[in-house]
Amino acid sequence: MVYRIVVPLDGSPASEQALPVALGIAQRDRAAIELVHVHESLPPYRTQGAPTLDPGLDDELRKGGERYLEAVARRLRQNTGVEARHTLLDGPISATLAEHIKTQRADLVVMTTHGRSGLSRMWLGSTAVDMVRRLECPVLLVRPDESAKATTAHEPSRSFQRTLLPLDGSPAAEAAIDHALAVVGDAGAFVLLHVMLPLMYFAPEPSSLVYPDETEMQTATEDYLQRVAAPMRARGMDVETHVVRHPVPARAIVDFAESSGVDLIAMETHGRTGVSRLLMGSVADKVVRSAPVPVLVHRPPSESKSERGAAIGEQPGELVESGAPRS
Numbered sequence: 001m002v003y004r005i006v007v008p009l010d011g012s013p014a015s016e017q018a019l020p021v022a023l024g025i026a027q028r029d030r031a032a033i034e035l036v037h038v039h040e041s042l043p044p045y046r047t048q049g050a051p052t053l054d055p056g057l058d059d060e061l062r063k064g065g066e067r068y069l070e071a072v073a074r075r076l077r078q079n080t081g082v083e084a085r086h087t088l089l090d091g092p093i094s095a096t097l098a099e100h101i102k103t104q105r106a107d108l109v110v111m112t113t114h115g116r117s118g119l120s121r122m123w124l125g126s127t128a129v130d131m132v133r134r135l136e137c138p139v140l141l142v143r144p145d146e147s148a149k150a151t152t153a154h155e156p157s158r159s160f161q162r163t164l165l166p167l168d169g170s171p172a173a174e175a176a177i178d179h180a181l182a183v184v185g186d187a188g189a190f191v192l193l194h195v196m197l198p199l200m201y202f203a204p205e206p207s208s209l210v211y212p213d214e215t216e217m218q219t220a221t222e223d224y225l226q227r228v229a230a231p232m233r234a235r236g237m238d239v240e241t242h243v244v245r246h247p248v249p250a251r252a253i254v255d256f257a258e259s260s261g262v263d264l265i266a267m268e269t270h271g272r273t274g275v276s277r278l279l280m281g282s283v284a285d286k287v288v289r290s291a292p293v294p295v296l297v298h299r300p301p302s303e304s305k306s307e308r309g310a311a312i313g314e315q316p317g318e319l320v321e322s323g324a325p326r327s
Contacts, residue, residue: 007105062090094130
């Protein structure tokens, strides 16, 4: 379950599109929502001949942020009954926001991935990625519809019915399952996906590339997904398993999401390297930027050496991942 949700806002309609998602989770779990706005003071002008900064303008911008947060929190309380409070912070945006979230021990951060430009630009966009790198709690990233009008508290809360979980055989990747269950509950459908990369070996004599028989690897991967799905199905969950072959993991994940009707992708952001390297890290960043649905991202603690098991279908020999990104 989720008890404390933080929603960063910058005053734009784009940022408020995270609210229906946060509301759906908060209403189901009776969680509290904290709306956060970071005020970063305007820098002094350094160009010769430019007018000096008016302290009154900076103060008015700060007060405007406070009034905005109060209005949104009041609207949520009055129209949804959800416990909603607000906090105005001062300082460098990413560092200040991350420190506050850690201090509050938030269970989840829900935010959109883009914001408007100009003086009102806040943390959305590159800061959303920065939050994933800085925080240990899951971050639910929502790509906003830039043409949409401001979200209202009368809008129906959003819930997720079909969740895609990319897995690669490592315990780190499987941690995404628990985070997904905490966010969406166990009533929806879950799709476990493994992306097999094209493999080839350098033959000792003569020097040439040899493409191995991937039948055993396919079978081992399918067996692995079934083992992961078994305890979920034992709890009454609707679970599907799929194995696809593709040289670009991020593209495979996004394509599968578009074709299979999922409304959420949940994934970890780091993992080991080699044949079984997680489809994460830079891949997660690419998925966030191009996925047609919200993405729940979590940065796991560093893996200990004892947790690094053998890869699915991994065999000895010098291995080359044909067409797979090295990041």
